[in-house]
Amino acid sequence: MAPPASIAWPTRVAAAIAALGLATAPHALLAQDRQAPPGLEDLIPDSAVDDPEGWAREGVEPEARASAEQAPAIDPASPLVDDPAIEVAWPDQAPIPRPEPLAGDEEIEFAQIDREFFRGGPEMEVVSLGPELALGFPTDEDAFPMRDAFADRFEALSTVEELQDDDVDDNIAQLAARAREDEELLGQLLQVYGYYDAEVIRIVGAPGRRGGADDAGAQVRFDIVPGERYSFGAIDLGELARAPDAAALRDAFDIATGDPLSSDAIVEEQFDLDRALGETGYPFAEIDAPELLIDHARAQGDLTMPVRPNGKYAFGEVVSGSPDFLSSRHLETIARFDRGDVYQRSLEQDLRRAIVATGLVSSVTITKREVAPPGPETPGEVALDVEMTKAKLRTIAGAIGYGSEEGFRLEGSWEHRNFFPPEGAVRVRGIAGTQEQLAGITFRRNNFGGRDRILNVDAYASTIDSPAFDARTVAFVASYERSSTLLFQKPISWSVGFEAVATGERPATAGNAPQQARQTYFVGAIPLFLQLDTTDDLLDPKEGFRVAGRLSPEVSRSNGVESFYLRSQFDASYYQQVSDSVVVAGRARFGTIQGTAIANIAPSRRLYAGGGGSVRGYGYREIGPHDDLGDPTGGRSLAEVALEARIRTGMFDGALSVVPFIDAGTVSTSTFPDFETFRVGAGLGVRYHTGFGPIRVDVGVPLNPGPDHSAVAVYVSLGQAF
Incomplete structure (x- = not known):
């Protein structure tokens, strides 16, 4: 414990201060200040410094001095005496008092936005971007003419828009934080359009009490005060004026002094100038990044974009x-x-x-x-x-297909695409199927004699045992063509060729009927082809049309009889997208053979209808005249029409389509269709769209079948039916 003198020190100090006549009340201190008293050092004598206790006792009133002298001495070793006047209960003697929770104040609500003000007063027109976001523009459209494009661009970048799209239970704090980010974004976008003195007024609030029946959620509105739109000032394009085509190149950069300032225009015109340089003979041209110097005093931006043409x-x-x-x-x-x-x-x-x-x-x-x-x-x-x-030059490929009327068909091939450089490919192929077997070899040279021109030479031997005929054929075929590819779809395709065919054929035999004698035909032909294509896709078109014609003057010799005739076929198809998910497609075909009787034409070169690429619902080549045994004999004319709707579904990420269709066709022995036996088929197909084209599965039924036609037909292949 401190000594007694220290305990009494406050009393003595107080007495000393009183003896000096210094008041302790605030008003006394203020009065002392007004009179500018001397300093404290001047009022305290040296004796008080040498013996402060004695000096203090002498200056204390007698009553105070007596009280101080009568104060009992405190033994430093004695314990502290409890003060009976102060009692504090320990935690085990009384519960700790806890504050009562504050009652809800029904009067506290979110900041209110006046609905009429939020909708836009007479000076502002409000564009709503959603339940939580709106933009206010000057009612005078000339003050900010790009408001629609500006609003769309802002909406795509807005963080408030992301918040409402995320469908979170946002509060006013979240909304306010994102509103500040959007305010900065608006300032940047306004500068992109040339408004460097624009103001953005941010308003965040809730039009209705959250949680109540009239809650409309927190809302953010930005009022745009665009101010003056800056214009382009001086334009420096470096060495562009030294180019031989300087005038034309300057016209390609369509920005002039005084034009409204726009960062987008700078990017677009830089691209146009670069393209013009590249397309007019400047392979080594260089363009530095543009720099824009803004002068607020002139309300203009000076553009510097150094260009070095570097010669033509x-x-x-x-x-x-x-x-x-x-x-x-x-x-x-x-x-x-x-x-x-x-x-x-x-x-x-x-x-x-x-x-x-x-x-x-x-x-x-x-x-x-x-x-x-x-x-x-x-x-x-x-x-x-x-x-x-170099890429891998050898390819082994295969394909498998099935038709309920044609049976299975398995194809395989081996190819070396540069066996005879340059671009001389050799391909060996084979077919093993229910109705057809084939072995052949093909030589193909791409870009022969010109770009996209192809020379094909093909030799093959095949056997065909179909419901229409039985044929054993050896053929040599050559063609020179310009055709579309997956990389280069061409508006005009053509081909001219030559065929030499030796074939032994006889009509198909039904049941246990005796086989007829095989008849040999030697055929020479010059097939010609021309197609006009305006469609938007080679394998899966949605818009446009195709028109194609095939003419083949032929000579045929069989049993000492020589015949000359002209085989011709005309195809047309049209495609129209009627909605984002529906494409309607139609096709028509007409064919005829002019110049000789049907008996002088080899069965394999006659006209047939039916099958997956013809009239679905019927077997391959099963539409047309039949012999006494019920086998198709083919004809000298045909007509076909088809209509289908290709409907995209949302299944498999939109890769699956359903295709209802209806087809019809007829074949006649005359040179013009008589339509007496017009067969109609209908059905439903599915398409699975891949990167290389749709995989097609069609199920068709004949609506007016003949006695030997099946009740249903199934087709599987790659690509659309037409």
Whole structure:
């Protein structure tokens, strides 16, 4: 315990202060301040410093001094005496008092947004972007003419929009935090459109009490005060003026001083200028990133985008890095340009795609190389160095199909796509089926004599045992064509060919009827084909039409009788997408053989109808005239029509479609269909869409079948029916 002198110190200090005449009340201190008293050091004498206790006793009133002298001495070793006046209960003697929970205050609600104000006053027009988000624009559309595009763009990026799309139980704090992010986003978007002095007014609140019957959720509204739209000031395009085509290139960059400022326009016009440089002979052109300097005093932005054309050039040679694989001469054949043509970037890219389309390479790199620099009046020359990575050249392929009327069909092939470089492919194939067996070899040279032109030479031997005829055939077929591929679908396709066929055929035999003698035919033909295609897809079209014609002048010799005739067929199909999930497709076909009697035409070269690619619901080649035994004999004319709806479903991520269809067709022995036996079939199909085309399964039934027709027919194949 402290000594007695220390215990009495506060009393003595108080007495000393009283002796000095210093009041302790606040008002006294204030009065002392007004009179500017001397400092405390001046009022305390040296004796008080040398003997403060004695000095304090002398300055204390007698009553106070007596009380102090009579105070009992405290023994430092004695324990503290409990003060009976202070009692505190320990926790085991009394419960700890706990605060009562605050009662709910029915008067506390979310900040209210005046509904009329939220809908937009006379100066603002509100665009609602959802239950929790709205934008307010000036009612004068000229003040902010791009409001629709701006609102769509903001909605796609808004974090408040994400919140409401996530369907979370958001509160006002979450909404306010995201509203601040959206406010920054709006400021950036306004600058993209050239509004650098714009203001965004953010309002966050709840129009109705949350949890109540009238709760509409928290809402955010941004009022846009666009201010003045800045314009383009000075435009610096570097060395563009030095290009020979400077005027045309400057026109391609469609931004001029005074145009409304827009960051989007800069990006778009930079792309247009780059494309113009690449398409008008500037393979080495360079464009630096644009820089925009904003001057708020002038309300303009000065654009600097250094351009270096680096000279104008024409195409030189195409140099192959693997001349024994694909020669330079062959690559120049593939290219759609000649030496001396002005350089175009699109033609360089087209050459790269064409090399990839050969199927012989896995990757292609084309490097531009200056051969001769540009002159004052003439362009320079640039060569294209082509480096290729070879792909696997050998392919083993197979396919299997089934038709309830045709039976099974298994196909297999082996192919080397560059057996005779360049692009000379050899293919060996075979077919094993219920009605057909075949073995053949094919030579095919792509890009022969020009881009996308193909030479085919095919030799094969086959046997066919169908309900219409039994044939043993050896054939040699050659054709030169320009046809569509999966990479290059062409609006016009054509082919011209030659056929030499030797076939021994006889009508099919039903039941236990005796077989007829086999008759030998020697046939020579020059088949011609032409097609116009405006569809949007080769295997699964949704829009457009196709019109095709086939003409084949033929000569046939059998049993000493020589006949000349013309086989012709015309096809037309039309496709129309009527909704996002429905495509309606229709097809018509007409065929005829003119010039000789049907007996002089080999059964395999007559016209037939029925099957998966013809009239579904009937067997292959089963529609048309029949002999006394009920076997189809074929005819000299046919007519077919088909209509189907291709309906996408949501099953398997939208890959599955259902296809109701109806087909009809007739075959006649005359040169023009008589429609006396017009067969109709209908059914339902499914399509499973893959990356290489739809897999098709159709089930059809004949609506007016003949006595020998089955009640149902099933077809499985790749691709649409037409």
